[in-house]
Amino acid sequence: MKTPVGLTPFQLVYGKTCHLPVELEHRAYWALKFLNFDPSMSAEKRKRQLLELEEMRLHAYDSSKSYKENVKFYHDKKLVKKVFHPGQQVLLFNSRFKLFAGKLKSKWSGPFTIKDVKQHRAVELIDPSSDDPQRSWVVNGQRLKHYLGGEVEHLNTSIELVDP
Incomplete structure:
Protein backbone atom coordinates (compact mmCIF):
# COMPACT_ATOMS: atom_id res chain seq x y z
CA MET A 1 0.00 0.00 0.00
CA LYS A 2 3.00 2.26 0.44
CA THR A 3 3.98 2.43 -3.24
CA PRO A 4 1.30 4.71 -4.80
CA VAL A 5 1.02 7.12 -1.88
CA GLY A 6 4.57 6.99 -0.55
CA LEU A 7 3.40 6.61 3.05
CA THR A 8 1.90 3.86 5.14
CA PRO A 9 -1.63 4.32 6.49
CA PHE A 10 -0.17 4.73 9.99
CA GLN A 11 2.06 7.56 8.76
CA LEU A 12 -0.91 9.29 7.15
CA VAL A 13 -2.85 9.27 10.39
CA TYR A 14 -0.14 9.87 12.99
CA GLY A 15 2.68 11.48 11.01
CA LYS A 16 5.37 9.03 12.10
CA THR A 17 6.39 5.45 11.56
CA CYS A 18 4.82 2.78 13.68
CA HIS A 19 6.79 1.66 16.77
CA LEU A 20 4.66 -0.76 18.72
CA PRO A 21 6.78 -1.96 21.67
CA VAL A 22 5.50 -0.63 24.99
CA GLU A 23 9.02 0.16 26.24
CA LEU A 24 9.37 2.99 23.77
CA GLU A 25 6.12 4.57 24.94
CA HIS A 26 7.13 4.11 28.58
CA ARG A 27 10.57 5.68 28.02
CA ALA A 28 9.00 8.61 26.14
CA TYR A 29 6.62 9.25 29.03
CA TRP A 30 9.53 8.97 31.49
CA ALA A 31 11.58 11.45 29.48
CA LEU A 32 8.73 13.97 29.42
CA LYS A 33 8.23 13.65 33.16
CA PHE A 34 11.98 13.78 33.95
CA LEU A 35 12.83 16.76 31.77
CA ASN A 36 9.68 18.72 32.73
CA PHE A 37 9.20 20.48 29.39
CA ASP A 38 7.80 23.99 29.21
CA PRO A 39 4.09 23.71 28.20
CA SER A 40 4.23 26.66 25.78
CA MET A 41 7.26 25.22 23.96
CA SER A 42 5.71 21.77 23.77
CA ALA A 43 2.46 23.33 22.46
CA GLU A 44 4.45 25.18 19.79
CA LYS A 45 6.25 21.98 18.85
CA ARG A 46 2.92 20.12 18.62
CA LYS A 47 1.53 22.82 16.28
CA ARG A 48 4.60 22.47 14.10
CA GLN A 49 4.13 18.68 14.06
CA LEU A 50 0.50 19.10 13.02
CA LEU A 51 1.54 21.38 10.15
CA GLU A 52 4.14 18.83 9.05
CA LEU A 53 1.50 16.11 9.21
CA GLU A 54 -0.80 18.19 7.01
CA GLU A 55 2.05 18.70 4.51
CA MET A 56 2.71 14.94 4.49
CA ARG A 57 -0.96 14.28 3.77
CA LEU A 58 -1.01 16.81 0.93
CA HIS A 59 2.13 15.21 -0.51
CA ALA A 60 0.51 11.77 -0.23
CA TYR A 61 -2.60 13.10 -1.97
CA ASP A 62 -0.49 14.49 -4.83
CA SER A 63 1.47 11.23 -5.09
CA SER A 64 -1.74 9.20 -5.19
CA LYS A 65 -3.22 11.48 -7.84
CA SER A 66 -0.16 11.26 -10.09
CA TYR A 67 -0.01 7.45 -9.61
CA LYS A 68 -3.67 7.10 -10.64
CA GLU A 69 -3.09 9.33 -13.68
CA ASN A 70 -0.15 7.14 -14.77
CA VAL A 71 -2.15 3.93 -14.31
CA LYS A 72 -5.05 5.42 -16.29
CA PHE A 73 -2.67 6.54 -19.06
CA TYR A 74 -1.17 3.05 -19.45
CA HIS A 75 -4.61 1.42 -19.26
CA ASP A 76 -6.10 3.75 -21.86
CA LYS A 77 -3.06 3.26 -24.11
CA LYS A 78 -3.83 -0.45 -24.37
CA LEU A 79 -7.50 0.07 -25.24
CA VAL A 80 -8.37 -0.35 -28.90
CA LYS A 81 -10.83 2.21 -30.18
CA LYS A 82 -13.51 0.52 -32.25
CA VAL A 83 -15.68 2.66 -34.52
CA PHE A 84 -19.04 1.24 -35.49
CA HIS A 85 -21.48 2.43 -38.15
CA PRO A 86 -25.13 1.51 -38.81
CA GLY A 87 -25.44 -1.46 -41.17
CA GLN A 88 -22.18 -3.14 -40.10
Whole structure:
Protein backbone atom coordinates (compact mmCIF):
# COMPACT_ATOMS: atom_id res chain seq x y z
CA MET A 1 0.00 0.00 0.00
CA LYS A 2 3.00 2.26 0.44
CA THR A 3 3.98 2.43 -3.24
CA PRO A 4 1.30 4.71 -4.80
CA VAL A 5 1.02 7.12 -1.88
CA GLY A 6 4.57 6.99 -0.55
CA LEU A 7 3.40 6.61 3.05
CA THR A 8 1.90 3.86 5.14
CA PRO A 9 -1.63 4.32 6.49
CA PHE A 10 -0.17 4.73 9.99
CA GLN A 11 2.06 7.56 8.76
CA LEU A 12 -0.91 9.29 7.15
CA VAL A 13 -2.85 9.27 10.39
CA TYR A 14 -0.14 9.87 12.99
CA GLY A 15 2.68 11.48 11.01
CA LYS A 16 5.37 9.03 12.10
CA THR A 17 6.39 5.45 11.56
CA CYS A 18 4.82 2.78 13.68
CA HIS A 19 6.79 1.66 16.77
CA LEU A 20 4.66 -0.76 18.72
CA PRO A 21 6.78 -1.96 21.67
CA VAL A 22 5.50 -0.63 24.99
CA GLU A 23 9.02 0.16 26.24
CA LEU A 24 9.37 2.99 23.77
CA GLU A 25 6.12 4.57 24.94
CA HIS A 26 7.13 4.11 28.58
CA ARG A 27 10.57 5.68 28.02
CA ALA A 28 9.00 8.61 26.14
CA TYR A 29 6.62 9.25 29.03
CA TRP A 30 9.53 8.97 31.49
CA ALA A 31 11.58 11.45 29.48
CA LEU A 32 8.73 13.97 29.42
CA LYS A 33 8.23 13.65 33.16
CA PHE A 34 11.98 13.78 33.95
CA LEU A 35 12.83 16.76 31.77
CA ASN A 36 9.68 18.72 32.73
CA PHE A 37 9.20 20.48 29.39
CA ASP A 38 7.80 23.99 29.21
CA PRO A 39 4.09 23.71 28.20
CA SER A 40 4.23 26.66 25.78
CA MET A 41 7.26 25.22 23.96
CA SER A 42 5.71 21.77 23.77
CA ALA A 43 2.46 23.33 22.46
CA GLU A 44 4.45 25.18 19.79
CA LYS A 45 6.25 21.98 18.85
CA ARG A 46 2.92 20.12 18.62
CA LYS A 47 1.53 22.82 16.28
CA ARG A 48 4.60 22.47 14.10
CA GLN A 49 4.13 18.68 14.06
CA LEU A 50 0.50 19.10 13.02
CA LEU A 51 1.54 21.38 10.15
CA GLU A 52 4.14 18.83 9.05
CA LEU A 53 1.50 16.11 9.21
CA GLU A 54 -0.80 18.19 7.01
CA GLU A 55 2.05 18.70 4.51
CA MET A 56 2.71 14.94 4.49
CA ARG A 57 -0.96 14.28 3.77
CA LEU A 58 -1.01 16.81 0.93
CA HIS A 59 2.13 15.21 -0.51
CA ALA A 60 0.51 11.77 -0.23
CA TYR A 61 -2.60 13.10 -1.97
CA ASP A 62 -0.49 14.49 -4.83
CA SER A 63 1.47 11.23 -5.09
CA SER A 64 -1.74 9.20 -5.19
CA LYS A 65 -3.22 11.48 -7.84
CA SER A 66 -0.16 11.26 -10.09
CA TYR A 67 -0.01 7.45 -9.61
CA LYS A 68 -3.67 7.10 -10.64
CA GLU A 69 -3.09 9.33 -13.68
CA ASN A 70 -0.15 7.14 -14.77
CA VAL A 71 -2.15 3.93 -14.31
CA LYS A 72 -5.05 5.42 -16.29
CA PHE A 73 -2.67 6.54 -19.06
CA TYR A 74 -1.17 3.05 -19.45
CA HIS A 75 -4.61 1.42 -19.26
CA ASP A 76 -6.10 3.75 -21.86
CA LYS A 77 -3.06 3.26 -24.11
CA LYS A 78 -3.83 -0.45 -24.37
CA LEU A 79 -7.50 0.07 -25.24
CA VAL A 80 -8.37 -0.35 -28.90
CA LYS A 81 -10.83 2.21 -30.18
CA LYS A 82 -13.51 0.52 -32.25
CA VAL A 83 -15.68 2.66 -34.52
CA PHE A 84 -19.04 1.24 -35.49
CA HIS A 85 -21.48 2.43 -38.15
CA PRO A 86 -25.13 1.51 -38.81
CA GLY A 87 -25.44 -1.46 -41.17
CA GLN A 88 -22.18 -3.14 -40.10
CA GLN A 89 -22.18 -6.69 -38.83
CA VAL A 90 -20.65 -7.42 -35.43
CA LEU A 91 -20.17 -10.25 -32.97
CA LEU A 92 -21.37 -9.90 -29.39
CA PHE A 93 -19.31 -11.17 -26.43
CA ASN A 94 -21.48 -13.39 -24.25
CA SER A 95 -20.22 -12.92 -20.70
CA ARG A 96 -22.65 -15.43 -19.24
CA PHE A 97 -20.44 -18.36 -20.21
CA LYS A 98 -18.64 -19.56 -17.12
CA LEU A 99 -15.05 -20.71 -16.98
CA PHE A 100 -15.56 -24.44 -17.54
CA ALA A 101 -19.11 -24.59 -18.93
CA GLY A 102 -18.33 -25.69 -22.47
CA LYS A 103 -14.84 -24.28 -22.56
CA LEU A 104 -14.48 -25.11 -26.26
CA LYS A 105 -17.56 -23.10 -27.19
CA SER A 106 -17.04 -19.66 -28.60
CA LYS A 107 -17.97 -16.84 -26.27
CA TRP A 108 -18.89 -14.67 -29.26
CA SER A 109 -22.43 -14.86 -30.64
CA GLY A 110 -23.84 -13.39 -33.79
CA PRO A 111 -23.47 -11.96 -36.33
CA PHE A 112 -25.78 -9.07 -35.53
CA THR A 113 -26.45 -5.93 -37.53
CA ILE A 114 -25.98 -2.47 -36.07
CA LYS A 115 -29.17 -0.45 -36.21
CA ASP A 116 -27.93 2.72 -34.48
CA VAL A 117 -24.86 4.04 -32.65
CA LYS A 118 -25.80 6.08 -29.60
CA GLN A 119 -23.83 8.28 -27.22
CA HIS A 120 -21.02 6.96 -25.05
CA ARG A 121 -20.39 3.91 -27.30
CA ALA A 122 -23.83 2.40 -26.77
CA VAL A 123 -24.86 0.39 -29.83
CA GLU A 124 -28.35 -0.75 -30.82
CA LEU A 125 -28.34 -4.21 -32.43
CA ILE A 126 -30.85 -6.22 -34.43
CA ASP A 127 -30.73 -9.94 -35.14
CA PRO A 128 -31.31 -10.55 -38.86
CA SER A 129 -31.94 -14.26 -38.30
CA SER A 130 -34.74 -13.80 -35.76
CA ASP A 131 -38.47 -14.04 -36.49
CA ASP A 132 -39.08 -10.39 -35.57
CA PRO A 133 -36.70 -8.17 -37.58
CA GLN A 134 -37.82 -5.09 -35.60
CA ARG A 135 -36.65 -6.52 -32.26
CA SER A 136 -33.57 -4.59 -31.11
CA TRP A 137 -31.55 -4.11 -27.93
CA VAL A 138 -28.80 -1.79 -26.76
CA VAL A 139 -25.38 -3.07 -25.64
CA ASN A 140 -22.08 -1.54 -24.63
CA GLY A 141 -19.74 -1.09 -27.59
CA GLN A 142 -16.87 -2.64 -25.60
CA ARG A 143 -18.65 -6.02 -25.86
CA LEU A 144 -18.61 -5.95 -29.67
CA LYS A 145 -16.06 -6.76 -32.33
CA HIS A 146 -16.24 -6.41 -36.09
CA TYR A 147 -17.52 -9.43 -37.97
CA LEU A 148 -15.25 -10.16 -40.91
CA GLY A 149 -17.68 -12.35 -42.83
CA GLY A 150 -18.26 -16.00 -43.42
CA GLU A 151 -20.41 -18.44 -41.57
CA VAL A 152 -19.86 -18.82 -37.83
CA GLU A 153 -18.82 -22.39 -37.23
CA HIS A 154 -20.11 -24.04 -34.11
CA LEU A 155 -17.74 -26.66 -32.76
CA ASN A 156 -19.15 -30.10 -32.25
CA THR A 157 -17.81 -31.23 -28.91
CA SER A 158 -19.20 -34.76 -28.98
CA ILE A 159 -16.57 -37.50 -28.92
CA GLU A 160 -17.03 -40.90 -30.50
CA LEU A 161 -15.47 -43.78 -28.61
CA VAL A 162 -13.98 -46.59 -30.65
CA ASP A 163 -13.68 -50.08 -29.15
CA PRO A 164 -10.20 -51.64 -29.61
